[in-house]
Every structure is written in C-alpha cells, then in structure tokens.
Amino acid sequence: MAETRTTRPQAAEAPPSPFALQARLAEIYRQRCAAAVQGCLDATLAAQEAWAAALKPVTPAEALGDAATYWADFAQRSLLFWDTMRRRGNDWLAHEAAGKPPLLAFAWEIVADARGFARPANYALARILPPDGVAIDADKRPYVIIDPRAGHGPGIGGFKPDSEVGVALQAGHPVYVVIFFPEPVPGQTLADVAQAEAAFLRLVSERHPTRGRPVVVGNCQGGWAAMLVGALDPEHAGPLVINGAPMSYWAGNDAENPMRYAGGLLGGSWPALLASDLGGGVFDGAHLVENFEYLNPANTHFGKAYTLFSKIDTEPARFLDFERWWGGYYLMNREEIRWIVDNLFVGNRLAAGRAEWEDGRIFDLRAIRSPIILFASLGDNITPPQQAFNWVADLYPTTADLKANGQVIVGLMHESVGHLGIFVSGSVARREHAQIVDLLDYIEHLPPGLYGMKVEETGQGIGAGAGPRYDVVLRELEVEDLQRLQKYARKDEVPFEAVRQVSELNAAAYEAFVHPVVSAWVPREAGAALRALHPLRARRWALSDLNPALASVAPFADLARAHRVHRDEAGFWAATERRSAAGITAAWDFYRQMRDAAAENLFYATYATLSNVLPRPEEAAAATGGAPDLLRDAMSRLAEGGFTDAAVRACLLVARLGRRERRLSTFKRIRELAGRDIGLLDRTASEAARIVRQQAAIVEHAPDEAMASLPDLVRTAGERRRLLDILDRLGGQLALGPEQRALLGRFSDLLAPAPAPVPAGEHRRKAG
Incomplete structure (x- = not known):
C-alpha cells in the first residue's frame, strides 16, 4: 500500500479565478493531446521496427512456401474463430435456459434462501463442498465471500481452482459464497439485501461456533456490501477482506481514471432512472457491463478477438469459460440502482457517514470493530487505488483517531494487475490471496493502526511441484502520510460536489416530468423485449446456431482441426500480421486517449466553474465516535x-x-514458542483483540506508566517466573535490537519473583 496523505479541501480556501482555471484546463488538455499523439507515434514506430527486424532474405521458393502456409493457416484460423464464436453463442443460450446459475469451479449447496425472508431479496447463501483430498478443519473460522452484483452474475471469487475460494479451502477453512439470482424480488431495496447478508453471517456463525468470527471477503462492489454488513452487525462480522472495492467514488487522478467522470457528463443519476423506466421498472445489468467495455475500446473492439484469432489452438477454452461469466447479465430494481448511484457513484455518501439504509438510520463504518484488509492495484482503472484507500482518511483524519477507535487496517497494493485480475488471476490467488488467508489467523493480535502489507518471496518450497515460499511484511504507516497516490491533494474532487447538486436537481425534474409518462407507457413486457435486443446480448444470440450462416460451421471446423497447417511465426506474412495488429491497437488507444482527454476537459470546464457558483457545504468536523471513551477506559485500567x-x-x-x-x-515463531502460554489462543478472537487493543492504547499513550504498573498484573512469584520465562524464550529465539534486549533486563529487575501475593497498588505505596 502506498503511503499517501489525504488533505481535504478547506471550505474557506479562495477558489481560482475563472480565467486562471480555464487557462490551466486548456494547458492540461494540450499536454494530454500531445501525449496521445506521441504515444501513437511511438507504438506505430515500435511495431514498424519489430516488423523490419523480423525480415530476412529468402529464396523465391521459401517466399512462396511462406505465403502458402500462412494463408492456409489464416483460412483455418478464420474458420475456427467463427466456430468459437458460435460456441460462445450456444453457451450463452444454454446458460440463459438453465437460469444463469453461479459459475463456480466447486460443487455447492444452498443453505439459506433470502427470497423467503420476512424482507425478501434475491440472494442466497451457498456452502462450498470441499473437493476430494481437501479436509476442512472444524476449529478454523469460516469464510463468507460476497461477489459483486455489478451487471454480472456471482462466481468470480471461485471461478477457478486457484481462487479466493480455493486458497481458503486448501487452508482448511469452511467456505460459503453469497450468491444472487438473475431477477430481483419485486420491491426489494439495498437495505433488504444488506439485512439478508447480515442474516447469512449470523447463520454461518451459528453453524461454526469457532474461536474466531467468520471472515467476510468482498470483491469489487461486493466490497462495499461487506463493509455495510460489518457496520450493520459488528458482533458477528470477523475480519473484512475488501478486494478492488470502490469506497471513495470521487477519488482518482487525471489521465488515469476516466470512469469517475461518467456521472457528471451524463448529468447525474437521471439516465439510470430512465434506463430503469424503459426496462419496465427494472435496470439491466448489461448497461453496467457496457460501461466497463467502454473503458478500453482497443480490447473490446479488437484485442479480445485478435488474441483468440492469433492463438486459436490454445485460447478457446479460456475464452469460452470467461465469456460465460462476462455474458451473464443480471437485473436490479429501480430503487436499488437509484440508491447506488445517489449514495455511492454520484453522492459519495458512504465514507462521509450520510448513506442511509432507512430513514434516519445510516451505515456507520466507524462501528466496524473487525480488522480490515484492503487490496487494490495500480493497474486497476475501474477501481483505482485512490477509491480503495481514500475513505480511510475521510473516516479517520489522523492516525490517533484510527488507533483510538481500536481499528486495524492493512493495505496491500499490487503493481500491475488489472481489475478482474484481482479476483480471477491464478498467480494473484497463489501469492496475494493465499498470504491474506495466512495473515488472518494472526491479524486480531495486531495493535490498532494502519499497516502496509508486502508479500516477499523467500525461497522455493521443498518437494516435487512445490511452488515458491512467501513471507508477509507489515510496515506501520501514518494516516497523515496517505498522499502519494494523489496528484492534487484531492482538490480535484471539489467539482464532484457540484455534480451531486446538479444530479439532485436533474433527478427531481425527471421524477416530476418524465417518469410518470415513461412508466405509464412502457409495460414490463416491453422492457424484456428491449433487454433481449441489447447489443451485448444480440451479438451473442446472433452468433449461435440460431444463425443459419453459422449453424453448419462445426463439421468444417472439425476438419480444419484435424488437418491444421501452421504458419511460420518468423516468416514475412506472420510479421506483417503482428505489425498490422499493433497498428490497429495503437489507433484505438489514440482514440481512447483523445476521447478521455476531451471528456475530462469538458467535465472540469463545466463543474469546476459551477463549483465556484454553487454553494459549498460546510466541512463537517471529524467525528471521533467513541474513541476518547475507549482510550479513557484503557487508561483507567492501567493497573x-x-x-x-x-x-x-x-x-x-x-x-x-x-x-x-x-x-x-515472526508472528508464527512467537505463537510456536509461547502462544499457548500467553493465553490469547484460549480466548475468543474478539476477546483477544479487546485485550490487544486495550494494552496497545496503554503502551501507546503511557509507556512508562505501563512498565511501572506491570507488577500489578502479575502478583505471585509463579506468574512472574512464567512471564520472565516467556520473555527469555522469545529473547533467545528472535532477532531483537539493543534497546529491546536492554528492556528485557529491566523486566527481570522489575519482576523479581515476590515471595507472596502482592495486593494491587502495593508496590506504589511502598515506593511512596
């Protein structure tokens, strides 16, 4: 996790003059356009140089042979490509006909269905059945994985054997997955969903009365859903693992995160309301998937298909597996998408403590008492690291606030993996997610604070097929230092407040003048017909056996597979193909960069100007909740x-x-040497965490008094000998610094075994 500092814009700060603002925007836009042109030229030149380097002198016979094999291969690849697209369409039709079940790589069974709850929702709790050869340890805490409901169906957390589900099972943990069905229950709200997920968590706790409460893993939008559950029911939520989850929706950097401007450029939430009304009161998740595809047109319109075409002998299986999940479009109620857009995408109310789940009842993230692990990636342009981390500084302006609230937050940053790679990459599952699972056994023993997590490779495992060994390094950070991810100290977030106000005005006007007409004229059946004709669906059913032009391709494709002719990868024609593909990709990237630069410039030209005109809300004083009480209680229990x-x-x-x-x-070594003797392992995880939080507060704020009052806690000679024995054991086996070893000597002097029990405070009276 990068060390950044979050500095909120001050309400009293004088805004820049309109002329200075427009001049600055024009200069940034000029730089963006120049960079786009230079990037396109560089990519084209690199492709040309690679093509030229691949050329070599050949005889006429060799040239003719190269051309013959290349074009034979090209024809066969074309046939196999369209056969794969036909199979994708057939898979899509079969998946739709089956009711779009979760695409999990593991067997599962439903243990609770929220459609039958008092407040029904289209959610269910599924237990993952461990595969052969995997043993579940009844003493280990269970995992509950919440996948995103952002247009696609559930299953991304267990899409592969090497996945979040897989690494938790391999570690011996019972695993549950929160799944959802394609269509929402009529009238369900996000509050109903959150209540259902909280009920699932209580059920898992009852089924597994282990020492630790269930771990809750949230992916993408399932991440903020997990945070809502942790805030609603902190007594049953264990550690929260939040992967690639957008929490601070206004955050990001220019030229990097174009999706954050979409709400402002569309005028706020009213397009989502219109889409819901045209859908007969239902919002089509295909619109959200289309937004994702909009981010990278080079991949959407060329790269994905070309990768399949160029690797047609090896790529189809992976392509078809992923497309089954990517093409499963789920629905939301109108009120659900409105709550999400108003409170999260546009309103950014969650971290500010203004997101209500019922009238007058808010989701208070400070109520979460469990440790939180945040996993983000610098290569993620859907949920940039700023959106994953900035809410910490919004909620806890200083490190003292964070520690006084007894909170442990661990941040893990990947250098390059994309958004979906956080959840589906096998290498990420084996490295980062496996280490997260390992760390969670010890995380309740961390003193409160903000930590950066780094995974280091320490060597190779022993035995045939063993992978590398890893170790986790936690470095304590300061909330005040959370700055390096920001270019403008978050001043670029100021215009988003104007977006929120404009969105509220536009939504009110839409509800008053447009909604009554559209909802009256568009029945639910018409919405279903429009969904069937959505371009993302049409390109699937149109390229299937329903299309007569493709229905007879299969036997010819089988013939091509049986008599494959492979091109010479070092030949002229193969090199020319690669150069052409690189040129097409560079052209699409140039279009994307120019489009994003224009959209960003329009956004700031509009809303930065409006933010100087519209009233700016007063900055709320940072709430400290019960933090002073927690600290006061800890200090009152010094002895x-x-x-x-x-x-x-x-x-x-x-x-x-x-x-x-x-x-x-080191944590593992300490547990091995003295874990049972210290006594934390004999207590529930919440009780162990309470002891660590209380003692950490005392040591943090009064280390001298903490040391002096230590004899009050161990009053008998036997207890003192036990404690000194533990300290000697640890000192002899751990690498300690000179100051730490000197402190061990002070413990020996302070805790010289007393001949009889010492009443509380007796040593102080004698000293007086």
Whole structure:
C-alpha cells in the first residue's frame, strides 16, 4: 500500500479565478493531446521496427512456401474463430435456459434462501463442498465471500481452482459464497439485501461456533456490501477482506481514471432512472457491463478477438469459460440502482457517514470493530487505488483517531494487475490471496493502526511441484502520510460536489416530468423485449446456431482441426500480421486517449466553474465516535488485568522499541514458542483483540506508566517466573535490537519473583 496523505479541501480556501482555471484546463488538455499523439507515434514506430527486424532474405521458393502456409493457416484460423464464436453463442443460450446459475469451479449447496425472508431479496447463501483430498478443519473460522452484483452474475471469487475460494479451502477453512439470482424480488431495496447478508453471517456463525468470527471477503462492489454488513452487525462480522472495492467514488487522478467522470457528463443519476423506466421498472445489468467495455475500446473492439484469432489452438477454452461469466447479465430494481448511484457513484455518501439504509438510520463504518484488509492495484482503472484507500482518511483524519477507535487496517497494493485480475488471476490467488488467508489467523493480535502489507518471496518450497515460499511484511504507516497516490491533494474532487447538486436537481425534474409518462407507457413486457435486443446480448444470440450462416460451421471446423497447417511465426506474412495488429491497437488507444482527454476537459470546464457558483457545504468536523471513551477506559485500567494482559503488554513494550516492520514469520515463531502460554489462543478472537487493543492504547499513550504498573498484573512469584520465562524464550529465539534486549533486563529487575501475593497498588505505596 502506498503511503499517501489525504488533505481535504478547506471550505474557506479562495477558489481560482475563472480565467486562471480555464487557462490551466486548456494547458492540461494540450499536454494530454500531445501525449496521445506521441504515444501513437511511438507504438506505430515500435511495431514498424519489430516488423523490419523480423525480415530476412529468402529464396523465391521459401517466399512462396511462406505465403502458402500462412494463408492456409489464416483460412483455418478464420474458420475456427467463427466456430468459437458460435460456441460462445450456444453457451450463452444454454446458460440463459438453465437460469444463469453461479459459475463456480466447486460443487455447492444452498443453505439459506433470502427470497423467503420476512424482507425478501434475491440472494442466497451457498456452502462450498470441499473437493476430494481437501479436509476442512472444524476449529478454523469460516469464510463468507460476497461477489459483486455489478451487471454480472456471482462466481468470480471461485471461478477457478486457484481462487479466493480455493486458497481458503486448501487452508482448511469452511467456505460459503453469497450468491444472487438473475431477477430481483419485486420491491426489494439495498437495505433488504444488506439485512439478508447480515442474516447469512449470523447463520454461518451459528453453524461454526469457532474461536474466531467468520471472515467476510468482498470483491469489487461486493466490497462495499461487506463493509455495510460489518457496520450493520459488528458482533458477528470477523475480519473484512475488501478486494478492488470502490469506497471513495470521487477519488482518482487525471489521465488515469476516466470512469469517475461518467456521472457528471451524463448529468447525474437521471439516465439510470430512465434506463430503469424503459426496462419496465427494472435496470439491466448489461448497461453496467457496457460501461466497463467502454473503458478500453482497443480490447473490446479488437484485442479480445485478435488474441483468440492469433492463438486459436490454445485460447478457446479460456475464452469460452470467461465469456460465460462476462455474458451473464443480471437485473436490479429501480430503487436499488437509484440508491447506488445517489449514495455511492454520484453522492459519495458512504465514507462521509450520510448513506442511509432507512430513514434516519445510516451505515456507520466507524462501528466496524473487525480488522480490515484492503487490496487494490495500480493497474486497476475501474477501481483505482485512490477509491480503495481514500475513505480511510475521510473516516479517520489522523492516525490517533484510527488507533483510538481500536481499528486495524492493512493495505496491500499490487503493481500491475488489472481489475478482474484481482479476483480471477491464478498467480494473484497463489501469492496475494493465499498470504491474506495466512495473515488472518494472526491479524486480531495486531495493535490498532494502519499497516502496509508486502508479500516477499523467500525461497522455493521443498518437494516435487512445490511452488515458491512467501513471507508477509507489515510496515506501520501514518494516516497523515496517505498522499502519494494523489496528484492534487484531492482538490480535484471539489467539482464532484457540484455534480451531486446538479444530479439532485436533474433527478427531481425527471421524477416530476418524465417518469410518470415513461412508466405509464412502457409495460414490463416491453422492457424484456428491449433487454433481449441489447447489443451485448444480440451479438451473442446472433452468433449461435440460431444463425443459419453459422449453424453448419462445426463439421468444417472439425476438419480444419484435424488437418491444421501452421504458419511460420518468423516468416514475412506472420510479421506483417503482428505489425498490422499493433497498428490497429495503437489507433484505438489514440482514440481512447483523445476521447478521455476531451471528456475530462469538458467535465472540469463545466463543474469546476459551477463549483465556484454553487454553494459549498460546510466541512463537517471529524467525528471521533467513541474513541476518547475507549482510550479513557484503557487508561483507567492501567493497573487492572491478569497474566495474559501482562504478557501482551510486555510484548508490546518490547515491539515498540523495534523496527516499524512486523513479519508474519515472526508472528508464527512467537505463537510456536509461547502462544499457548500467553493465553490469547484460549480466548475468543474478539476477546483477544479487546485485550490487544486495550494494552496497545496503554503502551501507546503511557509507556512508562505501563512498565511501572506491570507488577500489578502479575502478583505471585509463579506468574512472574512464567512471564520472565516467556520473555527469555522469545529473547533467545528472535532477532531483537539493543534497546529491546536492554528492556528485557529491566523486566527481570522489575519482576523479581515476590515471595507472596502482592495486593494491587502495593508496590506504589511502598515506593511512596
């Protein structure tokens, strides 16, 4: 996780003059256009140089042979390509006919169906059945995985054997997946969905009364759904793992994150309302998928098809598997999409504490008491890291606020993987997600704070087929330093407040003048017909056996597979094909960069100007919730507690003098050496976390008093010997610094075994 500092714009800051603002926007636009032109020229030149380097002298016979094999291969690849597209269409039709079940790579069974709840929703809880050879440990906490309902169907968290589901199963954890059905229950709201997911969490807790509460994993929009559940029912939610989840929707950087401008350029939420009304009161998830495809036209209109065409002998299986999930379009109620757009996409109310799930009842993210792991990627242009992390600084303006609230937040940043790769990449599952699962066994023993997580390769595993070994390094960060991801210290978010106000005006006008007419004229049946004709669906059913031109392709494709002729990859014609493909991609990328630059310039020219005219809301004072009470309670218990409290305090005092890095391998070593003796493992995870939070607050704010009052917690000679024995064991096996070893000597002097029990506070009176 990058170390950044979030500085909110001050309401009293003088806005720039309109002329200075427009001049600055014009200069940025000029730079963007120049960069787009230069990027296109560079890509074209690189393709030309690669083509020229591949040329070599050949005889006429060799040239003729190269041309013959290439064009024979080209014809066969074309036939196999269209056969694969036909199979994609047939798969789509079969998936639709089957009711679009979740595309999980594991067997599963439904254990609870929210369609029968008092507040029904089209959600269900499915238990993953462990595959052969995988044993589930009844003592390990269960996992509950929430996939995004953002146009596609459920299953992305368990799409492959190497996945979030797979690594949790391999570690011996029971795994549940929150799935949903293609059509919403009439009248359901996001509040109904959140309540259903909270009920699922309680059910899992009842089914698995383990030491730790269930881990909740949320992917993309399932991430903010997991946060809502954690806020609604903090007593049953265990650690939250939030993967690629947009939480601060206004955040991002210019030239990197074009999707954040869409709401403003469309005038706010009214297009979503119109789409719902045209759908007969139902919003089509295909619109959301279309927005994703809009981001990268080079891949949408050329790259995906060309990759299949150029690798037609190996790519179809992967292509067809992914397209089954990508082409499964699910629906939402009108009120659901309106809540999402108003409160999240445009309103950005969640982190600000203004997102209501019922009248007067808000989702308070500060109520979450479980540790939170945030996983984002610098290569993600759908949920950029700013959207994944900035809410932390919105909720906790300072590190002191975060620690005083007893919260543990761990940030993990990938350098390059794209948005979907966070969930479906096998290499990410084996490296990052597997280490997250490993860390979660220890995360409740971390003192409150903000940590950056890094996965390091430490060597190769032992045995045939063993992969690399990894270790996790946690480095303590400061909330005040959360700045490096920002170009403009978040001043570029100011115009989005104007977007919110314009959206509210446009939505009110739409509801008053357009909605009554459209909803009266468009019946639900017409909406179903429009959905069937949506371009994303049409390009699937039109390229299937329903199309007579493709229905007879299969036998010819089989003949081509049986008599494949492969081109010479080093030949002239293959090199020319690669050059042409690179040129087409460069042209599409140039179009994308110019389009995004124009859209961004229009956005800021419009809303940055409006933000100088429209009233700006007063900045709310940073809420501290119950933080002072938590700190006051901890300090009032300075001399209270037992052996476990003393052991935890002593370890924290030692750790305080060390480096700001903590290693998972060190946690494992400490547990191996003294885990049972300290006593945390005999308690519930929530009780262990409470002890760590309380002792961490004492050590953080009063280290000298914490040290001096340690004898009050271990009053007998036996307890003192036990504690000193633990400290000696750890000191002899762990790499400690000079200051830490000197502190161990002070423990020996302070905790010299007493001959008899020492009443609480007795050592203070004697000292007086």
